[in-house]
Amino acid sequence: MQNAIRTPHQTTAYQAGIFQPIPMIGRYVFFQLAPAADTVSLKASLTRMKSLVDGESVVAGIGQQLADRLGMKVPGLREFPALSGPQDVRVPSTPAALLLWLRGSDMGELVNRTRALANLLRPALDISNIVDSFRHGPLDKTHAHDLTGYEDGTENPEGEEAQAAAFAHGQGPLLDGSSFLAIQQWQHDFEQFESFSASDRDDLMGRRLSDNEELEDAPESAHVKRTAQESFEPEAFVLRRSMPWLHSSKGLDRSGLMFAAFGCSLGAFEVQMRRMAGLEDGIVDGLFRFSQPLTGSYLWCPPMHNGQLQLGQLGL
Structure with a gap:
């Protein structure tokens, strides 16, 4: 499928890396506004950044903080809401000004690209956090696996339905082809997970690990039932592009899923x-x-136009 949405006057393309399969390795580089960042320095930094953001090896996402500092509005963009639920459930909100999702197969290349991008974005934006990620599971399968072993993204829409779910359309040339990204770093407690029986694990997910088949008699708390996209009104389809992550420090591993x-x-x-x-x-x-x-x-992941990131919605 071509990564283009045609309008009467131009061809607007989405960032191709959003639609492509999960890469072998990824790097999520989060940026925060520098204390002295102003409109002039931000526009200069973002203009320089465009030379290294091709939408494929580097996917860019703009946060509400950055748009606000520029005095611009992106319709539909807002900050992630913190949530509290039963059983002491906590869903935190950690706003970011900018995210660059680096995609590839050579970690050294991603490290060098991170440094180059950070240099281009100074002095207006500073790195606040980096999460390194990787593909897990059989390479001959369409979907990658979570570190629990369960397949991730089974219910993703495909083809034109995926394009319709993932990208804005009919909203004008500055927005068509853009995408809104919700991203969370989930940390797994594997000691707890491995204490469950195999059948209990399947019930948590709502699928059998052995063949990825959905369980008809899964409990209502099963992840598959909680997130069944067609069960919402209106239907709530998204395109998932999640990757496992790992961080080692002082002899201890922390890991989980970078949900996107x-x-x-x-x-x-x-x-x-x-x-x-x-x-x-x-x-x-x-x-x-x-x-x-x-x-x-x-x-907010801006569209591409003529091979360059389209930042007209931000006044660039």
Whole structure:
């Protein structure tokens, strides 16, 4: 499929990396506004950044903080809402000014690219956090796996339905082809997860690990039932592009899933997250029994035009 949405006057393309399969390795580089950042320095930094953001090896997402500092509005963009639910469920909000999702197969290349991008964005933007990620599971399968072994993204829409779910359309040349990203870093407690029986694990997910088949008799708390995209009104389809992550420090490993959902708006993710947290009917998603979100951010991924990131909505 061509990554283009045609209008009468131009061809607007989405950032191709959003639609492509999960890369072998990824790097999520989050930026915060520098104390002295002003409109002039921000515009200069973002203009320089465009030379290294091709939408494929580097996918860019703009946060509400950055848009606000520029005095611009992106329709549909807002900050991630912090949520509290039954059973002491906590879903944190950790706003970011900018996210660059680096995609590739050579970690050295991603490290060098990170440094080059950070240099271009100074002095207006500073790196606040980096999360390194990787593909897990059989390479001959369409979907990658979470570190629990379960397949991730099974219910993703495909083809034209995926394009419709993931990218804005009919909103004008500055917005068409853009995508809204909800991203969370979930940390798994593997000691807790491995204490469950194999059947209990399947019930938490709502699928069998052995063949990825959905369980008809799964409990209402099963992740598959909490997030069944067609069960919402209106239907809440998103394009998931999640990757496992790992951080080692002082001889200890922390790991989990960098959950990423791309949508034509933030609404589909938001209703799913509220149901997962038990805010819809008091039933908490089984994932919370062994995993917790550490972060939560909303970002707007601008479209591409003539091979360059289109930042006209931000006045550039």
